[in-house]
Amino acid sequence: MKIPACRLADLPRGEAFRLDIDPPVSVFHTDDGELFAIDDTCTHQDASLADGWLEGCEVECPLHASKFDLRTGAVDAPPAKLPVRTHEVVVEDGMIHVRVSTDAPNLPPCVASRLAGGSA
Amino acid sequence: MRTVAVVGASLAGLSAARSLRKQGYDGRLVVIGDELHRPYDRPPLSKEFLAGTLGEADLALEAHDEDLGAEWLLGTRATGLDRTDRAVRLADGREVRVDGLVIATGAAARRLPGADGLAGVHVLRTLDDARALRDELARGGRLVVIGGGFIGAEVASTAYALGLDVTVVEVAPTPLAGPLGATMGGIVSGLHADHGVRLLCGVGVKGLSGERYVDAVLLEDGRSIPADIVVVGVGARPCVEWLEGSGVELDNGVKCGADGRTGLAGVVAVGDCANWYDPRAGAHRRVEHWTGARERPDAAVATLLAGGAVAPGVPRPPYFWSDQYGVRIQFAGHAAGADSVTVEEGAVDDRNVLAVYRRAGDPVAVLGMNQPRLFTRWRKQLAAATS
Numbered sequence A: 001m002k003i004p005a006c007r008l009a010d011l012p013r014g015e016a017f018r019l020d021i022d023p024p025v026s027v028f029h030t031d032d033g034e035l036f037a038i039d040d041t042c043t044h045q046d047a048s049l050a051d052g053w054l055e056g057c058e059v060e061c062p063l064h065a066s067k068f069d070l071r072t073g074a075v076d077a078p079p080a081k082l083p084v085r086t087h088e089v090v091v092e093d094g095m096i097h098v099r100v101s102t103d104a105p106n107l108p109p110c111v112a113s114r115l116a117g118g119s120a
Numbered sequence B: 001m002r003t004v005a006v007v008g009a010s011l012a013g014l015s016a017a018r019s020l021r022k023q024g025y026d027g028r029l030v031v032i033g034d035e036l037h038r039p040y041d042r043p044p045l046s047k048e049f050l051a052g053t054l055g056e057a058d059l060a061l062e063a064h065d066e067d068l069g070a071e072w073l074l075g076t077r078a079t080g081l082d083r084t085d086r087a088v089r090l091a092d093g094r095e096v097r098v099d100g101l102v103i104a105t106g107a108a109a110r111r112l113p114g115a116d117g118l119a120g121v122h123v124l125r126t127l128d129d130a131r132a133l134r135d136e137l138a139r140g141g142r143l144v145v146i147g148g149g150f151i152g153a154e155v156a157s158t159a160y161a162l163g164l165d166v167t168v169v170e171v172a173p174t175p176l177a178g179p180l181g182a183t184m185g186g187i188v189s190g191l192h193a194d195h196g197v198r199l200l201c202g203v204g205v206k207g208l209s210g211e212r213y214v215d216a217v218l219l220e221d222g223r224s225i226p227a228d229i230v231v232v233g234v235g236a237r238p239c240v241e242w243l244e245g246s247g248v249e250l251d252n253g254v255k256c257g258a259d260g261r262t263g264l265a266g267v268v269a270v271g272d273c274a275n276w277y278d279p280r281a282g283a284h285r286r287v288e289h290w291t292g293a294r295e296r297p298d299a300a301v302a303t304l305l306a307g308g309a310v311a312p313g314v315p316r317p318p319y320f321w322s323d324q325y326g327v328r329i330q331f332a333g334h335a336a337g338a339d340s341v342t343v344e345e346g347a348v349d350d351r352n353v354l355a356v357y358r359r360a361g362d363p364v365a366v367l368g369m370n371q372p373r374l375f376t377r378w379r380k381q382l383a384a385a386t387s
Helices: A109-116 B011-022 B127-137 B150-161 B182-194 B290-305 B372-386
Strands: A002-007 A015-019 A025-029 A035-039 A053-055 A058-060 A067-069 A086-092 A095-099 B003-007 B028-033 B071-074 B078-082 B087-090 B095-097 B100-103 B107-109 B142-146 B165-170 B198-201 B205-210 B214-219 B224-226 B229-232 B236-238 B254-256 B267-269 B274-278 B283-285 B319-324 B327-333 B340-347 B352-359 B362-369
Touching: A002 A015, A002 A025, A025 A095, A053 B372, B003 B011, B003 B095, B011 B028, B011 B100, B011 B290, B100 B290, B127 B150, B127 B229, B142 B150, B150 B165, B150 B182, B150 B319, B182 B198, B182 B362, B214 B229, B254 B267, B267 B290, B290 B319, B327 B372, B340 B372, B352 B372, B362 B372
Parallel strands: B003 B028, B003 B100, B028 B071, B100 B267, B142 B165, B142 B229, B165 B198, B254 B274
Antiparallel strands: A002 A095, A015 A025, A025 A035, A035 A086, A053 A058, A058 A067, A086 A095, B078 B087, B087 B095, B107 B236, B205 B214, B214 B224, B274 B283, B319 B327, B327 B362, B340 B352, B352 B362
């Protein structure tokens, strides 16, 4: 599934765009000009990584101290223990699209139970 | 170095053990902990764990398949350090001879004098504390929290959501004035009243009453507040008694340099027991923040492995968070010494605020309530300004 996110021109370097699908996905434009898409929700607790601290190819959760590698989704340290999913980014005619991974997401317990309950 | 011991098996100790392996130490690694549990995360103990929405397995700090190649000596307390033999003595009579030592023994909850042996009186620091309190809160009733700091406020918030009748007693005129300053301390502690939790300020606690079970908290102004459960949240003291006479300098915890080094070669300290030199403040500071326990071991371990021959980096400004009544509170920097606080975004009445503390016009701290995105930006700016 390829979903349009935003125009490349509207996403400056160092910024993130949150795509409000369920679960949400965020596109990051690094200071070096690269684009990456990962699941937006920290795997530890319900927090938006698009609000986080972007440095190089890593984003730090805005609440706690876990950092996720935008390239692989890997997490460096607690409190998060699981990686986030990564997604393919495609730019066509100046528009950023995300091809959402079909893998199961690693969502924090509170969000996972909400989705399982079907009351999103 | 052939043997390094980490004394303390909580976040700071685990982070130190990880840093050792990450930085290439491949010798014998012994981790000593006085609790029986593997390393676990404490922040949820006053919130999701107490509320019953997170279980014990969720608290584990180690990843599922993580193996640091360490010997874990759990359920035994360090009782002494022999500098001549370079040995850590344990309560069970064992001794671990070490070449390098990381002190990560943390802090213990302060208790109320004279409250021992009275059922219904709790502190909250460890998993076992949290289990006991959780079971008691489940029965409901009237809860009195002594201390309006972050732990006390979080317990009050959780207990309120569980349906208890809650009163918070704080000796200072304004709760949280120490970490947040009086103005913002008043605003954050206003969350209690927003939810019908009574907050009594500027009054000390004289004692507790009750035969076997606590039945009231007695205040210094003569009032008596009926209570079925009491939580004492009046801070923590560093666990460093075991180091007395060891040659490690003790002054509000283990006195150490900006890189965690102590006066003894091959000995560093991290986490809540460590009174680090803060080059920005030009003074020692013992900071009991989760982020410090997580991040500072990297520097201390680098110092330990290099024999003290590395220059300490400048740590990021201290950062902590708290969740109360559904509001995410975040703070970075040092409020002390600020000469102004201004609300940059949001409104105080909505408890939706980004406030910046300044000294002579320069930002020195930032507070966010439900403002994670803006807070991150300001925190970044603060780090850039002070590095």
